[in-house]
């Protein structure tokens with residue numbers, strides 16, 4: 379009998395990969411940060427390619443079915459997206475311009491239209507999976523898609539993959555999780571549901587037109603507790619204790635009931651397990667509520683997310699690391715790309731903490747603070763910028779700057795800097811802040 383080869387690795391055959399783009403800037407990942415990076419770079423005059431693994435632009439805004447914005451009152455592209463959603467009647471806004479919910483299908487369409495109008499060349503269903511290096515610089519990104527392997531060359535690259543895939547592929551060092559164990563905040567599997575009677579369901583909806591959060595800027599946690607009691611009455615123990623429903627459009631609601639603990643954003647087997655468990659939990663909750671009847675008769679499961687919501691992935695080492703001490707001091711920087719107002723929000727990494735917050739959040743203080751440009755410049759790769767939740771920061775700081783408005787603001791700054799690097803044939807670390815600041819001011823006017 380033939381013995382099976384049990385070597386743990388195989389060597390891929392060397393092959394020629396077609397070069398499909400010679401761009402100024404390649405942006406990998408089209409979530410809030412990637413969209414802003416690509417639009418900003420293009421508006422500063424760069425030829426831009428934007429690569430996205432999923433079948434729509436928007437990341438957690440769309441494929442993740444998040445539908446609830448924080449920190450969107452940032453100048454430039456975040457405010458522009460808000461205005462455009464308004465023009466489409468696709469937003470439920472309260473008195474706080476930072477916080478609103480939006481129609482996900484309109485968002486998908488809007489982001490595509492904005493990219494087309496701004497001459498951003500984007501390709502969906504395309505995942506960055508390797509970097510070809512020339513010394514300390516990325517020469518090309520290799521993607522996998524239905525077209526096979528493709529090479530995308532550029533002067534400067536921006537990693538907005540959320541998980542820092544591109545930077546890791548290029549050899550950057552990074553941190554993951556809260557300590558050496560790598561424990562991360564839980565993931566959440568989002569879904570959309572519809573109710574036949576919005577008014578009858580109102581006591582269970584934490585954000586809706588005319589509701590408390592809509593009128594007074596704060597979430598009334600009575601709605602959260604009331605909804606959890608209903609789920610428990612239906613015989614289901616939700617893995618996320620702060621169960622939430624929020625209105626997306628008409629009687630369409632986003633359902634947030636799931637937490638997946640102990641899973642890694644950079645392990646496909648973990649992501650698969652979390653997705654399968656999350657989907658099953660959503661079905662159990664919906665079926666349980668339906669069986670209660672009353673308000674819940676006629677409740678429909680409309681959609682489940684394409685991508686489980688990942689709160690935390692790699693935090694790439696940059697030329698500056700935003701820290702807990704920066705938050706406590708409300709640190710300001712000369713090269714500030716944005717101001718962060720959102721507080722520390724650390725979902726318990728194991729689900730045992732009271733009120734859902736991790737023990738590491740205890741006693742942590744925060745005042746509005748700056749993100750400096752240097753936190754967006756990769757330390758070890760000379761032509762790589764970072765935007766969104768993979769920028770350089772510690773575990774605590776990340777829990778505050780990770781929200782989508784801040785992600786878009788950092789992406790926007792990374793895009794501007796990348797375009798200028800290409801135009802000046804220089805590296806991000808050598809680009810004077812005054813130039814970036816001038817260009818950023820122009821596009822955020």
Ligand SMILES: Cc1cc2nc3c(=O)[nH]c(=O)nc-3n(C[C@H](O)[C@H](O)[C@H](O)COP(=O)(O)OP(=O)(O)OC[C@H]3O[C@@H](n4cnc5c(N)ncnc54)[C@H](O)[C@@H]3O)c2cc1C
Nearest residue numbers: 407409410411431437438448506540566687688766767782
């Ligand atoms: C469940 C949940 C609830 C949250 N609640 C809120 C909230 O209420 N309000 C708020 O503002 N923020 C919230 N956040 C935080 C926020 O959603 C994220 O931190 C934010 O989306 C970060 O934006 P990003 O662009 O960095 O990453 P992402 O939105 O994750 O986008 C990354 C994009 O890159 C793509 N990608 C990844 N790898 C590759 C690759 N190798 N090649 C090509 N493309 C790739 C992905 O498909 C995705 O489109 C929440 C997050 C989660 C998970």
